[in-house]
Amino acid sequence: MAKKARRKVEEAAEPPFEFPVFDSKSFLTHEFEMTTATTIALVVAILLGLLSWSLGVVGLPWFVPVAISVVAIAAVPLVLPRLHEAARTYTKGDWASLFLMEIFGWLGFWFLFANLH
Secondary structure: OHHHHHHHHHHHOOOOOOOOOOOHHHHHHHHHHHHHHHHHHHHHHHHHHHHHHHHHHHOOOOHHHHHHHHHHHHHHHHHHHHHOHHHHHOOHHHHHHHHHHHHHHHHHHHHHHHHHO
């Protein structure tokens, strides 16, 4: 009796898991694309930090540079696919990492430039 029950369980079991074939070309292509996007995000963050600092030196209230920078960061998904064709295939995680890099980079460079003055 027990042998029949074991055979049924063995027959109903799924085949063992096999790892998919690693495609190194697509992996490297994606990594190079993300490196380009990261470079663009860093340049945007530096420019926004410099702009925010210069608007603060002129004497504008703090919310003017913040509003301009938020609009510029929100416009990046509209501009980046035109600068970098592969941006059309980015996932939500890719976009989230670029947004966070731009936001914290902008704030970091703004504070850095403000402390240098």
